[in-house]
Amino acid sequence: MILITGATGTVGSEVIKALLPAQAGNLRVLTRDPGAVFPDGAQKVVADLGDSDLTPVLDGVHAVFSITHGLNIAAHDRRLVxxxxxxxxxxxxxxxVRSVGHDGADPITTLHRAGEEAIRDSGIGWSFLRPTGFMSNALNWAGMIAADQVVYAPFAAGRAAVVDPADIAAVAVACLTQDGHDHRIYELTGPDPLSPADQVTLLGEVLSRDLRYVEADPAGMVSQMVSYGMPEEEAQAVIELFRSTLEPYNSEPTNDVAAVTGRPARSFTDWAKAHRAEFPTPDAVQDAATGGESR
Incomplete structure (x- = not known):
């Protein structure tokens, strides 16, 4: 039995898709949401890594894909271990996260490092996937693009070889189901170092829209995340992790996706083409607001 934690998240959902149907009946997914729906072949277990009894969750499990987040990363990793x-x-x-291997000292990197140490010390076989930023983070810009075709994001000077979450999932599946990955660390990237402006330009080409990038104040992004319900301390930690795009290592592509999967990492342009429908046009937004009435 394979257990996936963080099963409703960006990467967790991709791992489930990649494991099915081959692992149907051999896949258990952990969620805190009793209403969460998963594909046929996945056994749902409702529990919380923070306070639930994890004994029944892990009964019969031989491999775990661990996704922990927020400010409880290390604590949840330790309980799971x-x-x-x-x-x-x-x-x-x-x-x-990639910054663990590059002396990152921000809160989220520090927590992931502690979680890795707990796993190393457990005596259980392990693999660590350390991706750079996700291509899918660009979906957070969809509302801005639909509203006025301007993207506001911080750290204009930052460049990262952002990675497709589906590529992370493909590597995860290999590590979960194949031999030869114990005690291995994979730094997962896409093929190209891109600034926020580069990503906006490529999105504009795919969407056939004249998009523009404007650098935003990081403090404003913190306020926005807090307005969406994220605790301020966690929002500050997320911004500090994003700040790592200013570090040179984040712009350096690796070959680890190809080495594990046997195929090249997906480009940002190809990712954008695959997710084009998730960027609504201004007309679609207007139609939704007016109940589909013509203007």
Whole structure:
């Protein structure tokens, strides 16, 4: 049995899609949401890594894909590891961040580093996936693009070889189901170092729209995340992780996706083409607001 934590998230949902249908009946997914719906072949378990009894969650599990987030990353990793040891789990694949291996000292990187250490010390076989920023973060710009075709985002000077979450999932599946990945660390990137302005330009080409990028104040992004319900301390931590795009290592592509999967990492342009429908046009937004009435 394979267990996926963080199953409703960006990467977790991609891993589930990549494992099915081959692992149907051999896949357990963990969620805190009793109403969450998953594809046929995945067994849903409702629990919380922070306070639930994880013994039944891990019963019969031989491999775990661990996705933890927020300011509880290390605490949740430690609870999961302790339960995995008791259950006789053979392999843990952890989704971490690239900055762990490059002396990152921001809060989220520090928490992931502590989580990795707990897994290393457990005696369980492990693989660590350390991606750079996700291409899918560009979906956060969809509302701005539909409204006035201007994207506001911080750190204009930052460049990152952003990666498709589906490529992360493909590597995760290999680590979960194949031998040869124990005690391996994979830094997962896309093929091209891109600034926010570069991404906006490529999106404009794919969407056939004249898009523009404007650098935003990081403090304003923190306020926006807080307005959406994120605790301020966590929002500050997220911004500090985003600030790592200013570090040179984030702009350096690796070959790890290809080395594990046997195919090149997807480009941002190809990702954008695949997700074109998730960027509504201004007319679509207007139609939705007016109930589909013509103007």
């Amino acid at each position: 302790a339960a995995a040891q008791r259950a006789g789990v053979e392999r843990i694949v952890k989704l971490s």
